[in-house]
Amino acid sequence: MTRKTTSDVAGRSTIRDVAARAGVSASTVSRVLGGDYPVSTSTRTRVMRAVRDLDYVADARAKAIAGAGTPTLAFVLDDITGPSFAHMAHGVEREATRLGHLSLVCSTDGDAERQLEFIEMMRAQRAAAVILVGGTADTTEYRERMARIADSLASAGSRLVLCGRPPLDPGTPVTVIEYDNESGAYALCAHLLAQGHRRVLFLGGKPSNTTAQGREQGYLAAHRARGVTADPALRLFGDFTRDSGHRLMRQALAQDLDFTAVMASTDMVASGALTALHEAGLSVPEDVSLVGYDDIPFARDLNPPLTTVHVPYEDLGRLAVRTALTRTPDAPDEHLLLGTHVVVRASVAPPPDTRQ
Amino acid sequence: MTRKTTSDVAGRSTIRDVAARAGVSASTVSRVLGGDYPVSTSTRTRVMRAVRDLDYVADARAKAIAGAGTPTLAFVLDDITGPSFAHMAHGVEREATRLGHLSLVCSTDGDAERQLEFIEMMRAQRAAAVILVGGTADTTEYRERMARIADSLASAGSRLVLCGRPPLDPGTPVTVIEYDNESGAYALCAHLLAQGHRRVLFLGGKPSNTTAQGREQGYLAAHRARGVTADPALRLFGDFTRDSGHRLMRQALAQDLDFTAVMASTDMVASGALTALHEAGLSVPEDVSLVGYDDIPFARDLNPPLTTVHVPYEDLGRLAVRTALTRTPDAPDEHLLLGTHVVVRASVAPPPDTRQ
Structure with a gap:
């Protein structure tokens, strides 16, 4: 079937060409292309074949330009x-x-x-x-x-x-x-300090990252509010991944840093830190307390389930x-x-x- | 700087307008827009400023049509x-x-x-x-x-x-x-059976899902190969999420099903199941063995670290x-x-x- 087609000014096939070739109305073509169901399988097949035969993609692209497709x-x-x-x-x-x-x-x-x-x-x-x-x-x-x-x-x-x-x-x-971030980290760190912790290891993200900065500010503000000195040696920086938490925690243990609690800047960081603590034979929270941030779903599946900050x-x-x-x-x-x-x-x- | 610009037939700025305004060649503009590196930061800045000043987006859209943008x-x-x-x-x-x-x-x-x-x-x-x-x-x-x-x-x-x-x-x-999926599940279940388990609870996905089916087939095939009867009562179905694992595991415990090992169809399912076991006061692997599937990064951060199938x-x-x-x-x-x-x-x- 070779049928002369009309076309728009740019020489492209129009929706009417496709409709004529498929033997359906232009609105049916529109429904098929727009995913506006129901359309029978046989109609869809005919329309898509006509679209393909006429390389109607050019017009579909034109539609995308005009913003007429799905927003x-x-x-x-x-x-x-x-x-x-x-x-x-x-x-x-x-x-x-x-x-x-x-x-x-x-x-x-x-x-x-x-x-x-x-x-x-x-x-x-x-x-x-x-x-x-x-x-x-x-x-x-x-x-x-x-x-x-x-x-x-x-x-x-x-x-x-x-x-x-x-x-x-x-x-x-x-x-x-x-x-x-700052208020959440403040409340979290205040919770640790209220339990009697005075040396809290902070496992931070990238120092330049605004989220990491907010969480560190909250950690520092909670120390100030309680009149506790935050030892700079207890702040380590990496990124927000599980592997960063694992690596920084191993580093802190290898350096024999003195701390009784760990505040990880994300739950992923806490997850890696927890494994490093377990690998070193330490129990949470008996030997070391640990908190995370974000409340991602598996925070409650860690053992022990993780105290954290819920971000919706x-x-x-x-x-x-x-x-x-x-x-x-x-x-x-x-x-x-x-x-x-x-x-x-x-x-x-x-x-x-x-x-x- | 107000410079009269040429334009294409549709009244839009052309790539030459942008090039002239930025003081670079048209091919440099094309490189910047096309992501064909390297281009210096200062050149990129000048070109992007010219693109913005001339509202070159109309032409960028035309380029997208012609398939000349970033693929x-x-x-x-x-x-x-x-x-x-x-x-x-x-x-x-x-x-x-x-x-x-x-x-x-x-x-x-x-x-x-x-x-x-x-x-x-x-x-x-x-x-x-x-x-x-x-x-x-x-x-x-x-x-x-x-x-x-x-x-x-x-x-x-x-x-x-x-x-x-x-x-x-x-x-x-x-x-x-x-x-x-089938071979991986076969090897995993064979590992449980080789340890002496004869009643393995299977926490499956959607019965119609091909991935879930493959994993269930592997579970069944391993039983057949060892001459162990797979009790249909030990196969529960949900989806691949953590919450499904938690819910199915609680259900199995509430029904007092008889099993010594749990094969979860994903690590997420295993993660939820592990928490349900802990909540019931059961230890893994002392009371019940547990395996997952996928080897997602935090599988090693569960306690105990999870035996699973690595999918790359x-x-x-x-x-x-x-x-x-x-x-x-x-x-x-x-x-x-x-x-x-x-x-x-x-x-x-x-x-x-x-x-x-």
């Missing part, structure tokens, strides 16, 4: 293997679906150039919002880059959302949703989407700060020398 | 919170970057319509490959849908890759990379990308089956009644 929303994270961000992504995805958007995730391994490429692509696609998550190094270069991205997205009708990151300069078109990651993801998609164009820029709370489980006890 | 690759998974798939996504992302592609992830929560919408979008973008991961219900409808998707992608110069899924009918343009998820992700991006158009369709191996840790011991 999208983009979520950018540094490390897809970090469970806390995965749960935030899950919240984003569920809320996006509820509001009729398809969410795309890009994991950039911390590479600013890849992040920019992805954002450019999402802007070209007229994504309704671009959500960047996780702490960052808060440099002048970073703020300038983010401001440019915020302006660029705003000019394309999109919206930049920063989640778990510090706000930008006033006037920048951005939605900021933070969770309070899935809710944060939902809130980021809802705030970005439901805002009116002239609304003021939002800056939300969400609270966290300590979840007490079984990994903390008074220090051994204070027990009867 | 992309799509990765589709059901549940972004499952750590095994997150590690596969990480492998995909790293290999894609190495080969000059940007990888986009879409998590569909198991929704076939969202999957289709995303695939249509990726096809329109001329993504080099679309990688679908994880087990599925292997129905006639599923095979027909996948065959249509494979054809549709192939006609757009893209490639469907199924990772951890069964192959489609011969002749379908698809790359299939499987890991051997990150390598699988890399291999999927490499196979799809480096194939020649007329190469035969690939079907690779990767092996797995048992990692023996400390969660298995002989049954209590056989010990002296």
Whole structure:
């Protein structure tokens, strides 16, 4: 069957060509391509064959440009293997679906150039919002880059959302949703100090990372509030992974550092630290107390179950989407700060020398 | 600086406008936008500023249509919170970057319509490959849908890759990379039986899921090979999450089922099961032996560290990308089956009644 087709000004097949070839209406073609069911299998097969025969992809792409396809929303994270961000992504995805958007995730391994490429692509696609998550190094270069991205997205009708990151300069078109790292870490460290601990080993993240900084600030503030000196030798820095916790804990034990409790900057770090303690023949909490941060699901499956700070990651993801998609164009820029709370489980006890 | 710009027929800025404004060649602009490194930071900054000043996005979109932007690759998974798939996504992302592609992830929560919408979008973008991961219900409808998707992608110069899924009918343009669930489960269960266990509780996934089926088949085959009857009452079904493991284990204990070992169908399931055993006052492996499947990083942080089956998820992700991006158009369709191996840790011991 070779049928002369009409075409648009650029020489591309139109939806009417596809409909005519498949012997269905244009709206049926639209339903098939848009995933707007139900359409019978045989109809779908005919339509998709016509789409293929006429290389209708060109028009599908044109639709994507015009923003007539499923509206999208983009979520950018540094490390897809970090469970806390995965749960935030899950919240984003569920809320996006509820509001009729398809969410795309890009994991950039911390590479600013890849992040920019992805954002450019999402802007070209007229994504309704671009959500960047996780702490960052808060440099002048970073703020300038983010401001440019915020302006660029705003000019394309999109919206930049920063989640778990510090706000930008006033006037920048951005939605900021933070969770309070410092208060959470303060409450957690105060819990250890209240049990009688005076030498608390801190297993930190990257010193330049804003999330890591907030948690360290809370640790220090709790010491100050109690009038306890925080020995700088008890602060070790790595990153937020399980392997970092394992390595730093082994290092602390090898150096024979003097401590009775360990405050890990994430549950993943605590998980690796716990194994290092067990490997050294130490019991938690009998010999050493241990706390984490994030309350990821398996924190309660560690032995002992981990005392930690609950951060409502899935809710944060939902809130980021809802705030970005439901805002009116002239609304003021939002800056939300969400609270966290300590979840007490079984990994903390008074220090051994204070027990009867 | 207000400089009159030339523009294309549609009134948009061209790449030459951007080049002139940035004081670089058009090919440098192309390199910056295309992610074809190396370009110095100052050059990149100048080019991106010019792109922004001239609102070059219209042309960037036109480029995306022509397929001249950063080539992309799509990765589709059901549940972004499952750590095994997150590690596969990480492998995909790293290999894609190495080969000059940007990888986009879409998590569909198991929704076939969202999957289709995303695939249509990726096809329109001329993504080099679309990688679908994880087990599925292997129905006639599923095979027909996948065959249509494979054809549709192939006609757009893209490639469907199924990772951890069964192959489609011969002749379908698809790359299939499987890991051997049945052999892994066989070896794992044989390890339990060799220790003297005769009543092994199996905590399965969804009965219709191909991955769950493979693992159950391995469990049954190991029993047959040893001449041990597998009591159907000892097979419980849920899904692959931590909460499913916790719930099924509590159920088994409440029903007073008779077993000396537990074979969980994933490490996440084992993690929840371990907590339920501890909550019931049982010790692993002294009272009950426990094994998982997947060897996700924190399997070694459970107490006791978990005996499990190592699946090289990150390598699988890399291999999927490499196979799809480096194939020649007329190469035969690939079907690779990767092996797995048992990692023996400390969660298995002989049954209590056989010990002296």
